[in-house]
Amino acid sequence: EVSIQINNKSYIFKKLIYHNKLLLLSENYSEIIMEQNKIIYNNRQSNLPNYNSLEKYVNSSSNKQKSSLILFSIKNIKDIITTNNITNYKLIMAIKKQLNKSANKDDKLLFHLKRGLFAIVIKNRHIYEEQTKFIDDYLNELKASLLKDINLSFEFIVGVINVDQNVLSENILLKNIIDTVLNVAYKYDGNKIIFYDNKLKVDLIASETIKKDLEKGIKNKEFVMYLQPIYNLDTNKVVKYEALLRWNNEKYINTSPLTYIKIAEEYKLIYELGFLIIEETTKLAAKINDKDVTITINVSPKELGNLGFANKLLSEISKNNILPSKIGIEITETSLIEATPNALDNINKIRSKGINIYLDDFGTGYSSLINLRDFPVDYIKIDRSFVSNMECNVIDEKITASLIALAHSLNLKVIAEGVETKEQSDKLKSMGCQLIQGYYFSKPLPFEELFKKN
Ligand code: C2E
Numbered sequence: 381e382v383s384i385q386i387n388n389k390s391y392i393f394k395k396l397i398y399h400n401k402l403l404l405l406s407e408n409y410s411e412i413i414m415e416q417n418k419i420i421y422n423n424r425q426s427n428l429p430n431y432n433s434l435e436k437y438v439n440s441s442s443n444k445q446k447s448s449l450i451l452f453s454i455k456n457i458k459d460i461i462t463t464n465n466i467t468n469y470k471l472i473m474a475i476k477k478q479l480n481k482s483a484n485k486d487d488k489l490l491f492h493l494k495r496g497l498f499a500i501v502i503k504n505r506h507i508y509e510e511q512t513k514f515i516d517d518y519l520n521e522l523k524a525s526l527l528k529d530i531n532l533s534f535e536f537i538v539g540v541i542n543v544d545q546n547v548l549s550e551n552i553l554l555k556n557i558i559d560t561v562l563n564v565a566y567k568y569d570g571n572k573i574i575f576y577d578n579k580l581k582v583d584l585i586a587s588e589t590i591k592k593d594l595e596k597g598i599k600n601k602e603f604v605m606y607l608q609p610i611y612n613l614d615t616n617k618v619v620k621y622e623a624l625l626r627w628n629n630e631k632y633i634n635t636s637p638l639t640y641i642k643i644a645e646e647y648k649l650i651y652e653l654g655f656l657i658i659e660e661t662t663k664l665a666a667k668i669n670d671k672d673v674t675i676t677i678n679v680s681p682k683e684l685g686n687l688g689f690a691n692k693l694l695s696e697i698s699k700n701n702i703l704p705s706k707i708g709i710e711i712t713e714t715s716l717i718e719a720t721p722n723a724l725d726n727i728n729k730i731r732s733k734g735i736n737i738y739l740d741d742f743g744t745g746y747s748s749l750i751n752l753r754d755f756p757v758d759y760i761k762i763d764r765s766f767v768s769n770m771e772c773n774v775i776d777e778k779i780t781a782s783l784i785a786l787a788h789s790l791n792l793k794v795i796a797e798g799v800e801t802k803e804q805s806d807k808l809k810s811m812g813c814q815l816i817q818g819y820y821f822s823k824p825l826p827f828e829e830l831f832k833k834n
């Protein structure tokens with residue numbers, strides 16, 4: 381803070397930039413502190429205590445032993461809040477009012493953590509039955525009053541954290557505990573109250589470890605791309621490679637990339653990791669002289685929605701002096717159907733430069749076959765679950781055959797994944813599928829190994 385003179389009077393000036401505005405100017409220092417605390421510890425919209433207050437409350441030693449924290453998140457908040465401010469105001473009033481009506485209300489505190497997410501702290505912990513009863517009663521009455529007052533029906537996602545020494549010991553941020561509980565609760569779509577228990581705690585600690593290792597691994601560039609050949613059955617030649625991520629770290633070399641990609645996404649490390657993947661893969665592509673061979677890169681929905689994705693890919697392509705057509709990207713149906721405007725911009729931008737789009741794991745997602753026509757896609761990759769079931773399941777065989785026929789009728793090219801036997805390969809060929817990938821031909825291998833052999 382600084383003291384400045386205005387009209388011969390000394391003002392203590394506290395600089396606090398908030399939403400690009402300089403907020404506070406006052407003669408009175410304690411007034412400034414009060415204002416500042418208001419901003420730090422209260423939700424601007426509702427004036428209710430916010431996450432910082434909650435963290436402070438939970439961490440104060442007298443509260444560590446006994447309180448329990450009930451989280452409730454409004455599932456359809458986006459539809460509700462975007463409509464108007466009055467609705468939002470009424471919602472918050474109803475939530476406050478309902479709590480005031482509850483028995484032993486002095487035993488309870490209400491927090492507003494973020495849009496649509498509230499927490500009630502019960503100071504003296506209840507037993508399990510009392511907790512669930514309180515939650516059911518509170519939310520049911522809240523729902524009824526909201527329906528009556530603003531004629532909207534609300535759905536809630538609920539989690540409970542019983543706060544004690546044990547919960548707060550391992551250096552885990554309360555915020556991460558909250559996220560974990562809510563993530564699980566979201567998976568149950570609000571049909572179950574999720575308690576933060578030992579299993580969740582063990583999972584969370586494991587994720588935190590992987591997260592820390594990922595940060596180090598990204599910094600030290602411990603990631604390499606293995607390549608799995610894709611064969612053209614008509615010419616018996618390798619025409620493409622799929623780049624698959626491997627973590628060159630003895631702890632993780634055998635861990636499926638899915639495990640740590642999920643964590644990289646949760647902790648927002650996926651963007652940096654994705655950029656490394658692009659750098660490594662384009663470097664490998666530059667080492668393959670055959671101009672007709674393409675390497676495909678897997679891109680998760682989060683990466684695809686990142687504003688800088690297309691530019692990064694295109695700049696690495698030009699840095700390595702390769703044709704854009706040497707690179708393809710694999711995305712899932714979910715990516716496409718839930719694509720944000722940024723994701724679509726990215727797709728259109730790279731596709732217009734000649735980078736093909738491969739629809740991965742086809743048949744497992746939304747399977748909105750009819751929509752295929754409208755999607756900016758060049759290839760589909762039939763998921764390996766169809767291929768592996770073909771032999772013992774006539775229906776899967778028929779589905780596979782019709783997927784191939786459908787794709788061809790829409791002028792899309794087809795790759796079959798996970799081909800492990802000669803029988804599968806022959807059958808797919810007879811169905812008109814020329815492009816095959818799977819252990820029958822080759823596992824994913826490091827670049828050096830592949831090109832030593834060939
Ligand atoms: P995916 O894109 O469907 O990749 C194919 C997976 O199937 C690979 O597993 C591959 O090793 C495996 N596979 C290939 N042929 C066969 C076969 O004949 N039989 C069987 N049983 N499996 C086969 P991997 O490498 O463990 O990768 C798992 C998933 O991790 C990938 O599934 C993809 O979703 C993700 N992933 C891998 N690398 C990357 C990456 O660089 N970026 C992103 N975002 N995701 C990646």
Ligand code: CA
Pocket residue numbers: 622678710740
């Ligand atoms: Ca893939």
Ligand code: CA
Pocket residue numbers: 740741761763764797
């Ligand atoms: Ca796949």
